[in-house]
Every structure is written in C-alpha cells, then in structure tokens.
Amino acid sequence: MTRRFRPILPLLPLLSSLLLLACSSSSEVDEKLKDLPLPQNWQDSKQALAVEHNWLSQLNNPQVHQLVKKALATNHQFAMQAYALEVSQQQLIVSGSQLWPELDLAFRSGRNKDNQTDSYSNSNSINLNLSYEVDIWGKLSDADRMSNFNYLAQKSSFEQHKQQLVVNVLTTWFRVIEAEKLLILYRSRVRNSQQNLAIIESGYTSGLTAALDVYLTRNELNNELTRVSEQETVKTKLIRQLERLIGEYPKGELLVNANLPLLTNDIPVGLPSELISRKPSLKASWYQLLSQDAGLAYAHKQRFPSIILSGSVGDSNADIANLLSGSSLAWSLLGSISAPIFNAGRLKANEEKARFELKQGEQLYLDTLYGAFSDVENAITTEKNLKQSYYTMLAAQENAKIASALSFEQYQSGLVSYTTVLDAQKRSFEAQTTLIKIKNQLIANRINLHFSLGGDFTTPSLENEAK
The missing domain is CATH 2.20.200.10 (Outer membrane efflux proteins (OEP))
Structure with missing residues (x-):
C-alpha cells in the first residue's frame, strides 16, 4: 500500500503565529497582590517574638490531650476533609496523565x-x-498546573480544618468546665436561700419578721432552683456537643473534672508580615487564586487548534x-x-468567565488576608481588656461578698429591709458568675489568638498518633 502525505508547509506560518499568540499569555494575577502594604507591628502589641508552636502542650491536663487525639481520629467532618484531600490528589494524577500518550x-x-x-x-x-x-500551546500543562494548585489549596484547607477542630474541642471542653463551675455556684445559692428561708420562717413564727420577707425568700429560692435546672440542661448539651466532636456520641458518659486556669501571661504574636506564610487559610486562598489564574490560561488556549x-x-x-x-x-x-471555527461565542465566554472568576478570587484573597489581620488585632485587644476586667471584677467580688454578709447581719438586727439583703446577694452572685465567665473568656480568646496566628498546635507525638 502506498501512503500519500500532504505537505504541511503552508500551515507553518499560521501555526507559528498561533504559537506565539498562545505563549504570550502570562499570569494575569494583579502584581500589587505580591507586594501589599502590610503593617509593621500589631497595634496593641509591640513585641515581635516568633509565634509559639506546639502551644497545646501548655495545657497539662491529660484528658484534653486525649480528647484532641480522639477528635483527630474519629471526627466525621474532619474525615470528610481528609477524603476531599484524597480526591484532590487523585484528580492531580488524572490531570497529569493528559500530558502522556494513551x-x-x-x-x-x-x-x-x-x-x-x-x-x-x-x-x-x-x-x-x-x-x-x-501540548504545543501549553494548554494541558495549564490544566495540570491548575490541578496542582487546587491540591495545594485543599491541603492547606485540610490543615485549617484540623486546627479549627482542635479549637472547637478545647473551647467546648472549657465551656463544660465553666458550666460545671456555674452549676456548683448555683447549687450553693440554693443552699444559701434554703438557710435564709429557714431563718426568716423561724423569725416569722416568732413574730420577728414580716410575711413579705417570707414570700420574697421563697420566691428567691424558686428562682435559684430554676437556675440550677437550666444550668444542668446547658451542661448536658455541651457534653453532647463535645462527644460529637470526638466521635463518641451518643454515649453520654463523658466526665470532665478540671479547673479553669487563669491565663494572664503574654504570648508572642510575631510580625504581621509572617502571617501570610504561616496561616493555612491564607495559603489556601493564595493557591486557589493561582489555580484560577491557570484556569484562565487554559480557557484562553482552548480557542487554539488541537x-x-x-x-x-x-x-x-x-x-x-x-x-x-x-x-x-x-x-x-x-x-x-x-480548530474551533464557530461555537456561538462559547469559548470566548468561558475565557471571560475565567477572567472574572480570577478577579473575584483576587478580592476574596484580599478579604481573607485583611480579615486574618483583623482577627489577630481583635484577639490581642480583647485579651488586654479581659485581663483588666478580671482584676476589677475580682475586687468587685470580694466587696460584694462582704456587703452580702453585712446586709444579712444588719437585717437580723432590724437595720435594713430584706430587699436590701436580696439586692446585696444578687450583686455578690452576679460578681461570682461574671468572674467565672471572664476566666473562660480569657481561655477561649487565648485559644482563638493562637488559631488566628496560625501557630501549629501539634506536638510530634500527637501528630504521629493522629496518622
């Protein structure tokens, strides 16, 4: 059989011009994003020590470390993110195979x-x-590049989800402790109200106190009993929430016995410029932007011959x-x-769509970046104010306790009315409640500050066991 070959020399000028046009397309990511004006220091912090890693090791309670390990191993949503990362990795293989013969x-x-x-x-x-x-135009290379950046974005998102899971476990654990401390306080309030009622009813029987005081005390006791019941419900719900995070729901057997530590030491927050390369969510947003840029190049080269x-x-x-x-x-x-000749503007529209998606991605990256800066600034400011609030409320609690004891003594001496006693006891109770909540707010804000800074929580042993 004789094979005839048609000369392709007349096509060479056309192919050369198309090749030059296709290869002329470069990155369309705004160059300003690569050199953004960043603050030199955080507004409420002048120290620039490096951010601490393995910050979870600062918590000495073994239970919380065990809960984190369980969550990383059995949490359902985290497992979904792990599978999503595997899917992205397989897609990377699929796109790379297009560069090879079939x-x-x-x-x-x-x-x-x-x-x-x-x-x-x-x-x-x-x-x-x-x-x-x-792959004369580099179209398949752009598709492969897009998948590579998608995988890197998914990998960074996976790291962000892992840190978020640890934060959720820690904050929920401390909320359970806070709920238990408040429940103990509320129960002590019940016992105090019962003692007051016994004293006032005895005085009423002896004709020393008025019936109004008896009804006021009974009303106060009922209020305290209701508060205890509501707090028990809050604690039970928080334990269920914690069990869901560690993949043990609905056992309902989790027991938490710990105290709320007082965190007043300063933590190193590093420099704002370091946040870009350290925080996983920022890296994920940047990789996604680069993927969209590669997608635009791919959409552009789809308009050339294959x-x-x-x-x-x-x-x-x-x-x-x-x-x-x-x-x-x-x-x-x-x-x-x-070569595409007529497709009713589909390929051109796809290219413009990819270009607008790239511009949208640029704005999303800027929003994510400055949102990350704002989260750190807010956490630093909040910690500073919470520390001040704790010490002022600590003094208020001591004064309120003394005022409550004096008011009841003066009531028994006939110097003040029982409403004065109730008001003093209410102030003492509110001060003690607020102090417990501020301690937990300090802890939660400290955890969120570590999370916002992007510092790695994982110790080597914990990371190996999670795998």
Missing part, C-alpha cells in the same frame, strides 16, 4: 452466518492503539491461534489538527 489494547472475536451459502465464518482481531495530544497524533498496530484472522503471526500485521499512523 495506549489501549482492543480484542474482538465473533462468529457470523452467511444466509445465502448457509456457511459460518469466524472473525478475530486485536489492535494496539496509541493516541497523543501534542494537534493529535494517533497510531495503531494490529492483526485480524479467522483463526484466533494465528493472530499476531507477524505476516499479516497492519499499522497506521495519523496526525490531525482540529
């Missing part, structure tokens, strides 16, 4: 009947097919034993060029 083996066997001669015949064939798209080389070698024979005998092997080698 080789298929096809085998076919059949038996036919000729009705005119009433005879039967066998047909067998085997073919090895090769197909390869020449060059596909294909080859085939095979054999066909009535006797399956004689396949690939060598004497009857047939082969073919083809090259094809396909």
